[in-house]
Amino acid sequence: MKIEETLQLAAETAGVGTWHLTLPENELRSSPRCREIFGLSADAAFRYEDFLSAVHPDDRALVEAMVEHALDPKGTGLYELDYRVLYPDGTVRWVGGKGKAFFEEQNGQRVATRFIGTVLDRTERRKIQDALIEAEKLAVTGRLAASIAHEIRNPVDAVMSLLYLIRSESSETKRSEYIEQAEGELSRVAEIATNTLRFYQDPAGLTTFDLADLADTVLNLFRGRISTSRVKVQAELPRGVFVSAPQGELRQVVANLVGNALDAMPTGGRLILRIRKFVNSRTGKQCVRLTVADTGIGMSPEVLARVFEAFYTTKGAAGNGLGLWLSLEILKRCGSSMQVRSAVGRGTVFELSLEGAEPKIRS
Known part of the structure; x- marks a missing residue:
């Protein structure tokens, strides 16, 4: 068995799809597992245009930008990105892609001639990540709530003290000063509440x-x-x-x-x-x-x-x-x-x- 066949078998066994893009023709060759990851049958035709069409519309611009960056002769040629693909039946899956572009000197210029890489279905991993993210957001909310409670307690304590002084103060001038200070502390509470709401009312x-x-x-x-x-x-x-x-x-x-x-x-x-x-x-x-x-x-x-x-x-x-x-x-x-x-x-x-x-x- 040739080395290439051995590597291909190892990749398929691990669930990894492989692809090879010839440039500038954009001729794409892909493994059966690669096509399956994109929701196609193992023997289906799969051109570069089909790859772009399979990428989720919300991620397509980012994927194209990352490919363009990898093919930039001034760059490293490396490509790595997680993105969504849209199956023909509407199913959305997450894919992890890695690749490397290879360059040659043509007419005194460095030009990308080959682009090879792998794809891996990362849907389950993303589900776990999303669950962790939601859990951490809840934890952050808890920590913020504790911090906010501490922030509010100080001006509230100050208002309580000022109200006590107002009740026992006979000087009208002093009472007015205490009332003004209490209003300032309550304004601080209102400011804290407003800033807190901004954390949770921003548009998605x-x-x-x-x-x-x-x-x-x-x-x-x-x-x-x-x-x-x-x-x-x-x-x-x-x-x-x-x-x-x-x-x-x-x-x-x-x-x-x-x-x-x-x-x-x-x-x-x-x-x-x-x-x-x-x-x-x-x-x-x-x-x-x-x-x-x-x-x-x-x-x-x-x-x-x-x-x-x-x-x-x-x-x-x-x-x-x-x-x-x-x-x-x-x-x-x-x-x-x-x-x-x-x-x-x-x-x-x-x-x-x-x-x-x-x-x-x-x-």
């Missing part, structure tokens, strides 16, 4: 919004904890920087990063939130970088290497190891990314790269 899917507003909302939710933890906030949040993202989920990501930063500074420190515009050198698109940094305890290289792994935590019983994993999954799903660097005793920096957007004009 991608929306265009001012990133500074989102960052301010998160900081407001943590205001009480920040003030009692000897943490100074350095916020560089220019207005008018718009992004396209799932707003509620991105707010959850930022809240998770801010919460982790505060955990890393038990004796105080500096929390930095910064928004900057930049141009993606590969695509030429306008992008936005949101930085969340702290001057806390930092992470060792061993911890840093596993920081995005599901269920990996250094917080013991206080953590479940899903927060950063979920944050990265949320960003991946909207075509964004996150990088991290850290040093023990110096702190940690998370950088979110998001797609910039023009504000939508309301008629």
Whole structure:
């Protein structure tokens, strides 16, 4: 048996489909398992156009962009992506694809001539991931509820004290001062409630919004904890920087990063939130970088290497190891990314790269 046949048999046994795209003709050859993963019979015709048609309409643009990126002669030629496919009977399945483009010199230019790869049915894995994501969202809700209860308790306690003073105060001037202070504390409660509702009332899917507003909302939710933890906030949040993202989920990501930063500074420190515009050198698109940094305890290289792994935590019983994993999954799903660097005793920096957007004009 030839080596190629042995490898093909091993792939088929493992449930992996293989494909080979010849360029520039776009001539596609695929294994029987590959065609089955796309909902076709093992001996069905399967052209490159059939592949694109089988991709779920909501994922097609992303798949085409990733293929284009892999075939870019200036890039690495690597391709990796999870996406949905739509079977002829309407069934939706998840597919994990990996590939590599090969280039040759033609007329002094580097040109892609072959593109090979594998596909694997990841539907069950995605179901498990989705279940974990929903579980973590519930856990985040619980943690936020505890934080919000703490935030509300302080102004409510202040109002109760002020009401007691008002009842026992004979000076009209003092009573007016106490009433004004009580109104300020109640306004704080109303602000907390408004910011909390924003977490759960944002429209689903991608929306265009001012990133500074989102960052301010998160900081407001943590205001009480920040003030009692000897943490100074350095916020560089220019207005008018718009992004396209799932707003509620991105707010959850930022809240998770801010919460982790505060955990890393038990004796105080500096929390930095910064928004900057930049141009993606590969695509030429306008992008936005949101930085969340702290001057806390930092992470060792061993911890840093596993920081995005599901269920990996250094917080013991206080953590479940899903927060950063979920944050990265949320960003991946909207075509964004996150990088991290850290040093023990110096702190940690998370950088979110998001797609910039023009504000939508309301008629």
